[in-house]
Amino acid sequence: MGNWVEIVWIGMCAVSLALGAIHLFVWFKQRTGYFHLLFFALAVSATAFGAFELALMHEWAPERYADILRWAHVPLALWVLSMIGFVHFYFGAGRSWLAWAASGFRLAGLALNFVTGVNVNFLAVSSLEPVAFWGGAVVAGPVGVVNPWAIVPQIGNLILLMFVIDAAITLWRRGGSDARRRAVVVGGSLVACVAAVAGFAALITIGLVHAPTIVMPGVFVIVLAMGYELGWDMIAAAQLATQLRASEQRFRAVVEAVPSAILVIDDRGLISLANQQAETVFGYPRAELIRQPVELLIPERFHGRLSAWRTEWATGPHAQSIAPGRDRVGRRKNGVEFPAEVMLSPLQTEKGPFILASVVDVTERRRLEQATARQRDELAHLSRVALLGELSGSLAHELNQPLTAILSNAQAAQRFLAQSPPRTDKLAEILTDIVKANHRAGSVIVRLRSMLRKEESKRLVLNLNHVVEESLRLLRSDLLARHVTVQSDLAERLPSIEGDRNQLQQVLLNLLMNGCDAMEGQATDRCLTVRTQQTGQATVEVTVSDRGLGIPVADLDRVFDPFVTTKAQGLGLGLTICRSIVEAHGGRLWATNPAQGGATLHCELPATPG
Amino acid sequence: MEERVPTVYLVDDDPDVLAAIGRLIESEGLQVAAFASAQRFLDGFDRRAPGCLVLDLAMPGINGLELQRSLEQEGSLLPIIFLTGRGDIATSVQAMKHGAVDFLTKPVDDTALLAAVHDALAANRAHHRADRERAHIAQALASLTARERQVLEGIAAGRLNKQIAAELGTSEKTIKFHRGNLMRKMGARVAADLVKLAERAGVGSTPAN
Numbered sequence: 001m002g003n004w005v006e007i008v009w010i011g012m013c014a015v016s017l018a019l020g021a022i023h024l025f026v027w028f029k030q031r032t033g034y035f036h037l038l039f040f041a042l043a044v045s046a047t048a049f050g051a052f053e054l055a056l057m058h059e060w061a062p063e064r065y066a067d068i069l070r071w072a073h074v075p076l077a078l079w080v081l082s083m084i085g086f087v088h089f090y091f092g093a094g095r096s097w098l099a100w101a102a103s104g105f106r107l108a109g110l111a112l113n114f115v116t117g118v119n120v121n122f123l124a125v126s127s128l129e130p131v132a133f134w135g136g137a138v139v140a141g142p143v144g145v146v147n148p149w150a151i152v153p154q155i156g157n158l159i160l161l162m163f164v165i166d167a168a169i170t171l172w173r174r175g176g177s178d179a180r181r182r183a184v185v186v187g188g189s190l191v192a193c194v195a196a197v198a199g200f201a202a203l204i205t206i207g208l209v210h211a212p213t214i215v216m217p218g219v220f221v222i223v224l225a226m227g228y229e230l231g232w233d234m235i236a237a238a239q240l241a242t243q244l245r246a247s248e249q250r251f252r253a254v255v256e257a258v259p260s261a262i263l264v265i266d267d268r269g270l271i272s273l274a275n276q277q278a279e280t281v282f283g284y285p286r287a288e289l290i291r292q293p294v295e296l297l298i299p300e301r302f303h304g305r306l307s308a309w310r311t312e313w314a315t316g317p318h319a320q321s322i323a324p325g326r327d328r329v330g331r332r333k334n335g336v337e338f339p340a341e342v343m344l345s346p347l348q349t350e351k352g353p354f355i356l357a358s359v360v361d362v363t364e365r366r367r368l369e370q371a372t373a374r375q376r377d378e379l380a381h382l383s384r385v386a387l388l389g390e391l392s393g394s395l396a397h398e399l400n401q402p403l404t405a406i407l408s409n410a411q412a413a414q415r416f417l418a419q420s421p422p423r424t425d426k427l428a429e430i431l432t433d434i435v436k437a438n439h440r441a442g443s444v445i446v447r448l449r450s451m452l453r454k455e456e457s458k459r460l461v462l463n464l465n466h467v468v469e470e471s472l473r474l475l476r477s478d479l480l481a482r483h484v485t486v487q488s489d490l491a492e493r494l495p496s497i498e499g500d501r502n503q504l505q506q507v508l509l510n511l512l513m514n515g516c517d518a519m520e521g522q523a524t525d526r527c528l529t530v531r532t533q534q535t536g537q538a539t540v541e542v543t544v545s546d547r548g549l550g551i552p553v554a555d556l557d558r559v560f561d562p563f564v565t566t567k568a569q570g571l572g573l574g575l576t577i578c579r580s581i582v583e584a585h586g587g588r589l590w591a592t593n594p595a596q597g598g599a600t601l602h603c604e605l606p607a608t609p610g
Numbered sequence: 611m612e613e614r615v616p617t618v619y620l621v622d623d624d625p626d627v628l629a630a631i632g633r634l635i636e637s638e639g640l641q642v643a644a645f646a647s648a649q650r651f652l653d654g655f656d657r658r659a660p661g662c663l664v665l666d667l668a669m670p671g672i673n674g675l676e677l678q679r680s681l682e683q684e685g686s687l688l689p690i691i692f693l694t695g696r697g698d699i700a701t702s703v704q705a706m707k708h709g710a711v712d713f714l715t716k717p718v719d720d721t722a723l724l725a726a727v728h729d730a731l732a733a734n735r736a737h738h739r740a741d742r743e744r745a746h747i748a749q750a751l752a753s754l755t756a757r758e759r760q761v762l763e764g765i766a767a768g769r770l771n772k773q774i775a776a777e778l779g780t781s782e783k784t785i786k787f788h789r790g791n792l793m794r795k796m797g798a799r800v801a802a803d804l805v806k807l808a809e810r811a812g813v814g815s816t817p818a819n
Contacts, residue, residue: 397668397695401624404695404716408630411720415637423637430633437626477695480668 003137005057012220013050019227020044026234035090039230042082046223048075050216057139057212062125065142066118069213073120073153077110079219080160083190086226087167091186094167102163105156109149117147121201131212141212142204150206157198164190182229189225193218261359265294267352269310281361283333294357299331330359338363373457376580377503381454383577384506388451390513397477398444402437409434447474450502457500457584461608464497464504464532464540465490471508472530482526484516489531494540495607499585504605507578507589511544511601514574518548518599538607539587545600550593559591578603616731617661620644621651621677622693623669627716631664631693631723638724640731648672648680657686660738662711662730664723667694667701675701678708687737689730693718747807750796758795761788765801766808 020043027036052072059065081103088099113120125144132138168187171179197218204213255262261278263271274289282289282297289296295303330340339362347354388395413430416423447470472479472486479486497504512528519526529545551559562576575589582589587605594600618635622628623646632644641661645651649672651663663681667674678690689711692702702713711733712726754762757778764774764785771789775782789801798804 393696400695400716401627404718405624405626405630407717408627408634408720408723412630412633412637415634415720419637426633433626433629437630440626477668480670480673481696483673485670 003133005133005137005139006054009050009054009057009216012216013047013054016043016047016050016220016223019223020047023227023230035086035230038082038086038089039226042079042086042226043223045075045079045082046216046219049079049219053213053216060128060140062128062142062144063118065128065140066122066125066144069121069125069142070113070119072213073110073113076215076219077106080106080156083222083226084160084163087164087186087190090230091167091171091182093170094163098159098163098166102156102159105152105159109153109156112147112149112152116149118144120147120153121150121204123147139212146206154198154202157194157201161191161194161198164194186225186229189221193221258358259360261361263289263294263297263357263359264347265355265357267354269293269295269307271296272354278359281332281338281359282330288333297330297359299329299337302329328359330361339366373584376577376584377457378454379573380457380503380506380577380581383573384451384502387506387509387513387574388448391474391478391509393481394475394478395444395448398474399441402441402444405437406434406441409437451505457503459498459500461496461498462501462504464494464542464605467501467504467508468530468532468542471505471512474505475509475512478513479516479528482516482520484519484526484528486512487527487529489529491531491533491540494532494534495538497540497585497605498608499605500581503581504585507581507603508542508544510574510578511603514601515544515546515548515599518546522548534607535604538609539604540607541602541604543600543602545594545598547598550597551591551599553593556591556593560589614660615641616734617641617643617656617659618727618731619651619655619661619663619688621646621648621663621669621674622666623647624666627666631718634720634723635664635727638727640727648674648677651677652680657684660731660734662689662691662727662734664691664693664727667692667705668696675705675708678705678710682708687734687741689733689737691723691726691730693723744810747796747810750807753795754792758788758792761785762792762796762804762808765789765792765804768805 020040023036023043024040027033027040030036049072052068052075055068056065056072059068084094084099084103088094088096109120117123118125122142123145125142127143128140129143130138131141164187168183168191171183171187174183197215201213201215255273255275256277258275259277261281262273262275263278264273266272270291271289271294272291274286278284278289279286284296295306298306328340328342329337331337341360341362343358345356345358347356409430413427416426416430468488468490472488512530515528516526519528525547527547530542531545532540532542535541560575560579562573579589582603582605585605587603589601589603592600592602618640620628620632620635620642622631622644625646628644628646632642635642643655645654648665648669652672665674665677672680674692674694681688681690690705690709691712691714692705692710693714693716694701695716705713711730714722714726751759760778761774764777769777771782771785775785778785793799793801793804796804796807798807
């Protein structure tokens with residue numbers, strides 16, 4: 001006959017087969033992609049059905065026609081089932097019970113197709129009449145007795161229609177441009193084609209329309225729609241893969257570029273990624289790092305702690321609580337240990353949890369820090385020596401008092417003994433007093449020597465009140481000579497602090513002497529107030545308030561700058577050094593002008609925990 | 611008149627020094643009264659008793675110089691020996707100007723301190739004696755008659771009996787009689803004593819009343 005119907009039908013079959021083959025191939029390559037297999041079934045059954053339908057259109061013998069129609073139902077049922085499965089599983093749309101019902105009716109129809117009538121559509125096909133298509137194509141149209149069981153597949157079609165409408169609505173509601181497009185393409189084609197095909201088939205079957213069965217175009221459109229969707233997803237996946245590759249390349253580039261050593265460690269503690277800097281820092285070529293336990297890079301004595309920590313990390317999902325470590329120790333290939341700063345962040349991947357460790361070799365930084373600390377200590381020492389020089393009169397007095405007591409006691413004893421008869425009744429108490437005075441002088445010397453000695457800063461647990469009291473004792477005679485009285489208001493229960501006694505005392509002495517200097521010009525009201533108190537959960541404060549003129553507001557912070565001084569003598573380094581001492585102790589030193597006048601210097605220090 | 615036993619007062623805020631200096635002075639057989647502050651001393655010391663004060667310069671509250679000033683205002687005769695840890699020249703000059711008998715630095719040697727104490731006590735004793743004498747003379751002067759007083763003035767001015775007699779318009783004999791009474795009342799043995807006493811009482815040089 002050689003008309004266009006033949007060409008079109010063969011074309012539809014060929015395209016369906018090609019699409020099916022493509023996805024079969026994809027499924028072979030990617031065994032987890034069952035959708036491809038499902039689509040293959042869809043496409044192949046469509047192809048087969050198209051072939052049957054083409055045969056029907058060219059069959060003019062009623063019996064043969066009935067037979068072919070009966071067998072055409074097999075690929076059709078397969079197509080319907082594949083389509084339901086595809087919609088349900090791939091798009092995740094359509095209610096299950098509708099899917100089951102539609103499948104059930106379709107299978108029941110298929111069964112009835114073989115047990116009732118000549119097929120499920122006709123009890124008997126009486127004749128075939130030529131039907132003219134557009135363009136002069138003439139095909140066979142059946143005439144016969146309708147099989148009453150045809151109602152079953154038709155109900156099935158109705159349910160199928162409901163199923164695809166429901167699925168389309170679901171897709172539409174899911175929102176997002178992607179899902180909307182899918183709703184229109186898939187849902188629209190499904191609803192339109194299923195409605196058309198089912199309706200048309202019903203009309204033909206019940207004989208209202210005299211026409212050949214033309215189901216294939218609808219079937220084909222649906223195959224195309226599904227193929228389009230699947231193809232679209234494959235393209236998206238490919239794009240995603242490209243992006244992923246690009247992003248991974250970027251990640252690698254970034255990882256290589258960061259100045260710290262980066263290691264990615266899996267949940268078994270094996271290194272799965274190391275960057276250039278990691279090679280440099282640890283001295284291993286990358287090949288010797290990958291798939292090696294991270295313990296390789298850590299001194300043995302920390303291994304226990306590491307494994308305990310890893311267990312804890314692995315059992316609890318408190319990945320966020322991985323604290324950065326400032327004082328970690330790393331080990332290079334040559335066995336040399338180095339101080340490291342380590343930052344850990346959890347990575348959740350499909351392959352399980354990983355830890356991203358960023359390691360910075362802080363050897364140089366530590367060295368600089370130590371050098372700075374040493375310089376600060378040296379400067380503090382120099383300034384302390386100068387301070388003690390200023391205080392020499394006061395200190396001499398502190399030594400002089402016990403020496404006076406010793407001398408006079410001893411000479412009194414000599415005189416008592418020189419009497420006749422010698423008086424010995426006072427000797428015991430005199431000797432006791434001499435010993436006491438000697439200890440007193442000794443303690444001044446010890447204190448003095450310790451403040452003069454140049455040694456590294458030594459942190460001890462201290463009571464701030466003691467530091468204050470000791471400083472006041474050292475200054476006692478100076479305060480008297482300068483007619484300065486001191487009111488001390490020391491908090492009874494003060495948390496202890498950790499610090500260098502000499503340095504903190506130096507700060508206190510400086511603050512007290514500055515206070516005295518501030519009141520030098522005034523004839524009366526020379527009074528310093530020293531107060532200690534707990535200011536926060538973990539801070540204690542000592543304040544020294546004078547009753548001088550206060551500090552000009554503009555200078556409140558400037559007084560801590562080096563070489564800023566109001567005094568004729570002095571370098572103006574006292575407060576600068578004090579602030580660096582206090583800050584090295586983790587505290588703060590600042591000045592205020594309280595409302596009642598004068599100036600107040602605040603020194604806040606962290607309390608020792610517990 | 612019998613002399614009271616002198617007391618050496620000590621004021622120092624340092625208890626160790628206070629006890630030691632106290633013992634040293636006691637070893638000399640002197641009576642000691644020790645005070646830990648100027649205020650306590652002002653509240654507690656016997657203002658009529660003889661003695662001296664060994665005083666620390668730098669003390670909280672009233673300091674040494676302030677106490678000296680305060681005693682000066684009271685008209686106290688108590689000689690003061692300053693004892694200081696850090697004596698600067700300005701302070702010592704100031705202390706000496708206000709009549710301190712000595713200014714010693716700590717630690718102080720026993721001989722220096724005790725010598726100063728003895729000197730101070732002697733000075734105090736002399737002060738007290740002069741005081742008593744002045745009182746005695748004043749009493750005697752008060753017992754003189756107007757004529758006897760005129761005669762005394764004449765003697766103090768170095769005039770002879772004859773000149774005084776002429777001046778007063780009386781006989782030399784009468785003057786001799788007054789003179790005898792004067793000698794007795796003033797407790798003088800020879801005329802020279804009388805002149806000395808008259809001088810001490812301020813008769814002649816300044817108008818007396």
